[in-house]
Amino acid sequence: MTPSTCLGDAWRQAARRIERLDARLLLEHVCGCTHAELIAHPERAMSEAQAAHFEELVSRRAAGEPLAYLVGSAWFGGLEFVVNPAVLIPRPETELLVDLAARRAQGLDKPRIVDLGTGSGIVAVLLARRCPQAGVTATDISAAALDVARANAARHGAAVRFLEGDWYAPLGDERFDLIVSNPPYVVDGDPHLALNGLPFEPPQALSDGVKGGDGLACIRRLVAAASRHLEPDGWLLMEHGYNQALAVRELLSEAGFREVASWRDGAGIERVSGGHVSLMRAEA
Numbered sequence: 001m002t003p004s005t006c007l008g009d010a011w012r013q014a015a016r017r018i019e020r021l022d023a024r025l026l027l028e029h030v031c032g033c034t035h036a037e038l039i040a041h042p043e044r045a046m047s048e049a050q051a052a053h054f055e056e057l058v059s060r061r062a063a064g065e066p067l068a069y070l071v072g073s074a075w076f077g078g079l080e081f082v083v084n085p086a087v088l089i090p091r092p093e094t095e096l097l098v099d100l101a102a103r104r105a106q107g108l109d110k111p112r113i114v115d116l117g118t119g120s121g122i123v124a125v126l127l128a129r130r131c132p133q134a135g136v137t138a139t140d141i142s143a144a145a146l147d148v149a150r151a152n153a154a155r156h157g158a159a160v161r162f163l164e165g166d167w168y169a170p171l172g173d174e175r176f177d178l179i180v181s182n183p184p185y186v187v188d189g190d191p192h193l194a195l196n197g198l199p200f201e202p203p204q205a206l207s208d209g210v211k212g213g214d215g216l217a218c219i220r221r222l223v224a225a226a227s228r229h230l231e232p233d234g235w236l237l238m239e240h241g242y243n244q245a246l247a248v249r250e251l252l253s254e255a256g257f258r259e260v261a262s263w264r265d266g267a268g269i270e271r272v273s274g275g276h277v278s279l280m281r282a283e284a
């Protein structure tokens with residue numbers, strides 16, 4: 001691309017190397033223009049710096065880097081969230097976890113909710129906004145992820161308390177009405193980890209890292225210690241892989257959870273499982 005490249009030419013040329021939509025979104029990001037401006041003024045010249053920046057981003061996209069990391073944001077639940085390679089890019093299926101949790105929380109007076117492994121903070125931020133009567137806490141083992149989550153909470157005016165540490169460790173002996181989590185659950189070594197931009201995402205957000213395992217190591221830990229952090233009748237809701245619902249229900253039932261169930265996402269896949277601890281009042 002030359003310094004005199006115009007928007008229309010840049011878009012056309014890039015669309016031969018990457019998806020046309022991605023080329024458009026990168027162009028809008030680099031030039032700060034809208035789709036309408038791009039259509040109305042394809043003859044508008046790009047500066048040398050813009051052309052060079054666009055060229056760099058198109059090359060990175062062509063090499064498989066996710067669009068969200070290139071533009072620094074992603075949409076989830078109707079809000080735009082800051083993302084960078086320290087956090088998982090929000091997935092649409094996670095909206096099911098938020099919807100189920102919000103429905104439970106809305107029926108409670110000042111519920112205490114914790115989001116374990118908050119990443120970019122999407123779940124905690126949306127719950128804090130949808131349930132303003134709730135006290136929302138979010139944890140992650142990654143300090144860099146928590147920086148992103150804090151930025152997203154501030155951006156969307158969500159009152160969330162963030163704590164750094166290994167699953168329940170930063171919570172001490174605190175109890176909650178609702179524990180939600182979208183933990184890493186892809187089986188270590190799953191060939192999908194090499195596809196669709198996943199190599200650019202943080203490995204500890206995708207997989208439990210257990211060689212030869214079933215991907216459920218984090219979910220086992222979440223289930224095992226949940227009763228020490230749930231109020232009587234408190235609920236645990238967890239997202240999991242497309243083929244893990246039965247195994248997660250078994251883990252919950254074996255741990256004494258009641259009303260154990262799985263819920264389907266928009267694609268019809270059992271994607272969230274959970275239960276409550278009624279009558280199994282937590283251990284001391």
Ligand SMILES: C[S@@+](CC[C@H](N)C(=O)[O-])C[C@H]1O[C@@H](n2cnc3c(N)ncnc32)[C@H](O)[C@@H]1O
Binds near residue numbers: 139185
């Ligand atoms: C699948 S991502 C989910 C991120 C976000 N909640 C979402 O739904 O997009 C899992 C998150 O769990 C965090 N994580 C992994 N191991 C952890 C651990 N031992 N304790 C706390 N968080 C952990 C990762 O850093 C990552 O942010």
